[in-house]
Amino acid sequence: MGNCEQLFATLRKISASGNKDKNDDFDWEYNDGSSTVNIESVPPYDHTISRPDGKYVFIDGSLILRNQRARLLSPWFGQSGVACTMTVWYYRYGATFGRLTVSIRDQQTETELSTLPSNLANYQSWIRQDIKIPICAKDFQVIISAVSEQLDPESGGFALDDIRLESCSYDRGCNGGPGLELCDSGHCYPTLAKCDFSKDCCLSDTDETNCGKYQRCDFETSMCRWNQMSGDDGEWVRQVVGDLPPTDHTTGSSNGNVLLLGSSSNSLQGNRAWIKSYAISATSTTDICVLRFFVFLGDDSSELSIFTRTAVGGALTEVWSSEDVDRKTWTRGLVELNSDSKFEVIIEATKGSGSDDGVVALDDTSFTPNCEESSTGLPPAVTRSPITTRVTPTEGKVTTPEATIEPINNNVLIIVIASILAIVLMLVVVIVLYCCCQRVGKGSSGSGSVILAGVDNPMYGPSDTPMTDFKLEDADTAPYLEPDET
Ligand SMILES: [Ca+2]
Ligand SMILES: [Ca+2]
Ligand SMILES: [Ca+2]
Ligand SMILES: [Ca+2]
Incomplete structure (x- = not known):
């Protein structure tokens, strides 16, 4: 049961002693940088030092029959943490060979994690690929497989270099400290990760138990304390996931529920939908109120923004936006909420350009215990001031949920x-x-x-x-x- 990073250090630079699977059909070959490898278009230099005498492993397609495979095995590891990522550099050369996959296996099962892209753009150059190792994986081995899809053996294939695992250790013996909590296993996790619907303790569920003081919603049976709003272009819909996202965040399954905008054909690009929270009491400087959530954005034009307001129909202050969020994956969001008076949180989804891809999905929202509910709701706005202040001053977007209600009344009067x-x-x-x-x-x-x-x-x-x-x-x-x- 050692440290993942130490164990994987053995593979940081491919060596002649790299683990070969005795049960596969052929082997990864080792180029030690000597001039003995004489295969047309094999990588002319390695990735580590970008020199002809650099070292890497490769497969030679001219020797391999259709559906035959070569597997490169990592050492066995005892326990990964919650943020373990494998990085591999790979190179496609010569004739189109087939598939390159990364799998993980324990004593019982083997699971494919990723098929590395084989498009034209990454031909004859070293390409980096990051593969997330399942959190808290135990007693496991990582396998990189090349599988031939050639009709006839031809010279060509893949080369690999600089395989490494990052942030894979699961250190015990933490004594805690400011901003840290202790798992039953002796591991530490950030206080702000408690009860956020994301596992931060291996070997136990310490961080995701005793969550009664947290206002949480997994959207599995209801919208909890979130309310639809009027004045926008439509409604968020609580529903079982479909093509995008393929799984929800809570359960990681295709049966899970999320809050979604944009799956229906009548949802147009740029359409916005709002939900609002319960009224939250004014915050203090010592006990901060934090909203955690998970967002899935379908394409580059899908957006999620979060605002606060202190009066119904009053000005909105943007406190979070999705500009830097990766697309087509569940991303954790966190926003600190500070206000001198009671306030509500408004979450705005904006549909992206793709008819199916432009979705915005929200799952697993959680307020920390300091986000106390106010005994009374927000007052109405005294004067209309539909001005949005943004934390990031680069854009001047004005968004005024419910602000349209009063102008409509004025119009009626006129x-x-x-x-x-x-x-x-x-x-x-x-x-x-x-x-x-x-x-x-x-x-x-x-x-x-x-x-x-x-x-x-x-x-x-x-x-x-x-x-x-x-x-x-x-x-x-x-x-x-x-x-x-x-
Ligand atoms: Ca190398
Ligand atoms: Ca957690
Ligand atoms: Ca609405
Ligand atoms: Ca869910």
Whole structure:
């Protein structure tokens, strides 16, 4: 049960004593940098020192039949930690050979971890590939296999160099300290990793037990304390994962549930959806409130942003954005939340460009115990100030969840006032027209109907004078009556 890094040091530079599998079909060959290897287009230099006399291993496709395989074995390891990664440099040369895979095996099973890319772009150059070793792997061996897919043996294949494992040790005997907690196994883990739905203790579940004080949601049966909001372009949907992401974070299975935006065909690029948290009490400087979560972004234009606000409809402050997050993988996010007054957290997903690839998925949110629920909700915004301040000053994006509600009310008010004014104006016009008609009707005594042609109203007939009590009419009567009387 030794230190992974020490054990793997034996493979840091490929040596002639590299482990060969006795049960495979052919062997990785060792190029010790001498000029005895005489195969066309075999790597002309190694990766370690970039020199013709550098050392590496390779396979010679001209000697290998279809479906035959060569396996390079690591030593056996006792216990990996939670962040163990294997790095390998590989080189494709000559005729297209087949597949290069990395697997892990214990005493019972062998599991393929990765098939290394064989596209044209990485032909005849040294390419780095990182492979994550399953967390807390125990009594295991790593295997790199080349499998022939050639119809006929041809010169060509793969070369390997500089295989190493990083961050693989699982040190015991930690005494804790500021920002550290102790696993039952004697290992230490960061305090901020407690109850975050991510295993940080091997040999026990110390860090993921006794989580009652944490406000957590794995989205398996409900949205917990998260609420949908209006004023955005749609809703997050709690659902079982599909093509993307292929597994949720909680269970790591295709049956797990996540909160998703963008899987349906009616979700368009740039569409946004918001959820908000419960109201959280003002924070103190000593006991910070932290939100942990896991996000899966489908393509480069999918986005997740996190804001806080201290009033309903009030200004939003961006506290986290996904600009540097890797795509198509579950990524852990962590944001410290500080506020002098009670606040809510708003999580915004923005659909990316790909119809299927542009998804945004959220899983396993957890607030630390200092994110205490406020006994009352947020007050409404006193004045409208739809200005978003960003932690990163490089962009000036303005996002105002629910801020659109009040402008809509203002618009309604404007429409109502405008309607009333229009009706009053129409009444005035009708009255003025009516007065003119009355005048003309009386004045011309027979020709008034000509002026009001098109207005079908017998009241304006030549002999009809029912409106004599109308003051304005009275005042104007004399001049118009004059012609008739003369
Ligand atoms: Ca080398
Ligand atoms: Ca954890
Ligand atoms: Ca919504
Ligand atoms: Ca889940």
